[in-house]
Amino acid sequence: MTSAPEVVLQFDRVSLDYGGQRVLSELSFSIKRGEIVAVLGPSGCGKTTMLNIVAGFLQPSAGIALISGREIAGPGPDRGVVFQSYALFDWMTVRENIAFHLRCAGRPRREQLEVADRMAALVGLTGTEDRYPYQLSGGMRQRCGLARVLAANPRVMLMDEPFAAVDVQTRETLQEEILRIQAQTGCTIVFVTHSIDEAVFLGDRIFLMLKGGLGAFEEFAVNLPQPRDGSDNRLHPEFLAVRERIYRAMRQPAGSAA
Amino acid sequence: MSENRQRRARLRYVLLAALSPLALLFLWVAATRHGWVRPVILPPPDAVVMSFVDMVVSGYSGIPLYVHVAASLMRVGVAFFVGALLGIFVGMLRGRVAEVDAIFVVPAEMIRPIPPLGLIPLFILWFGIGELSKILLILTSVFLITMVNAQAGARACPADPLRAALSLGADRFQVFRYVVLPAALPQIMTGLRVALGTALSILVASELLGGDRGLGFIVLDASNFFRTTYVFSGVIIIGIVGLASDRGLAWLSRRWVHWEGRR
Numbered sequence: 001m002t003s004a005p006e007v008v009l010q011f012d013r014v015s016l017d018y019g020g021q022r023v024l025s026e027l028s029f030s031i032k033r034g035e036i037v038a039v040l041g042p043s044g045c046g047k048t049t050m051l052n053i054v055a056g057f058l059q060p061s062a063g064i065a066l067i068s069g070r071e072i073a074g075p076g077p078d079r080g081v082v083f084q085s086y087a088l089f090d091w092m093t094v095r096e097n098i099a100f101h102l103r104c105a106g107r108p109r110r111e112q113l114e115v116a117d118r119m120a121a122l123v124g125l126t127g128t129e130d131r132y133p134y135q136l137s138g139g140m141r142q143r144c145g146l147a148r149v150l151a152a153n154p155r156v157m158l159m160d161e162p163f164a165a166v167d168v169q170t171r172e173t174l175q176e177e178i179l180r181i182q183a184q185t186g187c188t189i190v191f192v193t194h195s196i197d198e199a200v201f202l203g204d205r206i207f208l209m210l211k212g213g214l215g216a217f218e219e220f221a222v223n224l225p226q227p228r229d230g231s232d233n234r235l236h237p238e239f240l241a242v243r244e245r246i247y248r249a250m251r252q253p254a255g256s257a258a
Numbered sequence: 259m260s261e262n263r264q265r266r267a268r269l270r271y272v273l274l275a276a277l278s279p280l281a282l283l284f285l286w287v288a289a290t291r292h293g294w295v296r297p298v299i300l301p302p303p304d305a306v307v308m309s310f311v312d313m314v315v316s317g318y319s320g321i322p323l324y325v326h327v328a329a330s331l332m333r334v335g336v337a338f339f340v341g342a343l344l345g346i347f348v349g350m351l352r353g354r355v356a357e358v359d360a361i362f363v364v365p366a367e368m369i370r371p372i373p374p375l376g377l378i379p380l381f382i383l384w385f386g387i388g389e390l391s392k393i394l395l396i397l398t399s400v401f402l403i404t405m406v407n408a409q410a411g412a413r414a415c416p417a418d419p420l421r422a423a424l425s426l427g428a429d430r431f432q433v434f435r436y437v438v439l440p441a442a443l444p445q446i447m448t449g450l451r452v453a454l455g456t457a458l459s460i461l462v463a464s465e466l467l468g469g470d471r472g473l474g475f476i477v478l479d480a481s482n483f484f485r486t487t488y489v490f491s492g493v494i495i496i497g498i499v500g501l502a503s504d505r506g507l508a509w510l511s512r513r514w515v516h517w518e519g520r521r
Binding site for chain 2: 075104
């Protein structure tokens with residue numbers, strides 16, 4: 001065991017062209033094991049595209065995207081995706097949704113049930129295992145989406161504005177739970193969001209991607225006290241300071257253009 | 259309160275559904291009782307009932323009624339089952355695999371507009387006038403209808419659940435089995451209901467292809483001899499089979515596609 005955390009995700013001058021347009025241009029970064037990186041930026045800056053490349057849904061037009069040193073060749077259970085649209089299977093119960101990975105992997109039924117119930121408990125869905133997604137509130141649906149990914153024990157969790165469609169209170173609770181779960185599982189998280197507050201509260205590092213400045217991004221480190229999931233952190237001077245720096249950085253190019 | 263309103267709406271539905279056939283029956287009685295039409299064109303209901311009882315008791319053209327019914331149900335059943343299975347399979351593949359769609363698009367879309375009656379001479383030439391011709395004629399229509407619906411359903415499968423399945427480690431077959439098929443199920447069920455109705459309507463035509471039994475045979479044979487009461491009996495039996503099987507499919511559909519419209 002080495003003491004320096006390994007690099008889990010690495011982009012080396014990754015570009016992507018879509019419909020004759022360059023959506024992503026020579027993007028390079030590396031993310032270490034256990035880090036939470038929040039990706040912030042306006043619509044169309046390429047943050048979801050970046051996430052889709054990590055997920056294996058899109059292939060780079062140029063450059064290399066690596067997971068644990070190996071080139072990403074397609075989607076796989078080592079990279080769990082939590083969707084803004086939840087993307088739950090409406091025809092399956094909460095339990096069946098959560099157990100989907102194990103079912104596909106051909107694990108025995110007992111293990112499927114045991115893991116599903118444990119993951120449901122971890123995200124606070126105990127008692128709803130036999131319900132269908134349409135019988136759940138938005139917040140609970142996303143908990144189910146989260147548990148479904150956790151059941152695959154992924155190396156990296158990719159979250160694409162997962163809480164954009166839930167109300168503010170639920171959103172803050174879910175953010176705190178993400179941090180709690182991350183502390184328990186130690187998995188790496190890449191979290192795409194529109195919200196500066198969400199990015200600062202969750203991220204160890206924040207990538208601010210800017211429209212027009214394709215590929216180039218500004219990076220911010222967040223040094224909030226542990227445990228990170230304390231809601232007091234939202235009022236911490238560091239939180240406010242980072243938020244202000246990002247806010248100014250986001251306004252600058254827009255201000256000069258106007 | 260709203261539960262009460264729901265119950266009243268349900269009651270109203272059942273009432274209207276029961277009253278409309280009674281109204282038709284009433285019109286029928288009135289039309290025949292007052293001599294608005296000649297009995298050979300439209301026989302009175304009691305004469306139809308009598309011919310029906312006669313068929314139950316002594317059969318039609320020397321063959322018991324249940325044999326006629328069983329022969330027709332067998333033809334429709336086999337053709338529907340096999341045709342639907344093939345149609346769903348090919349349709350789903352066409353919906354998701356461009357190459358499969360490319361292979362089927364020209365022949366399938368050329369055959370689809372041809373009326374089944376137009377195929378009868380060819381089917382006689384190719385498959386004779388036995389059971390095979392009858393079943394294949396119905397099967398072809400069922401196949402084409404279910405294929406179109408399954409294809410549309412598979413194509414309408416939303417992208418995110420597909421991606422979710424792939425990223426959770428599902429292979430191509432598992433994606434098909436656990437995501438594409440259930441996502442297409444609402445449209446597949448609709449296709450099955452349309453196909454079943456069509457299958458019954460082609461039954462009569464298919465029994466034009468010779469033979470001495472079947473509900474379609476009764477209708478055709480009786481109409482050849484102007485035995486209108488027997489024509490009506492046969493038509494009504496086919497209608498009741500159609501109604502019952504459609505209600506059955508609708509019930510199955512509500513059970514299997516419980517999530518539809520509730521997202």
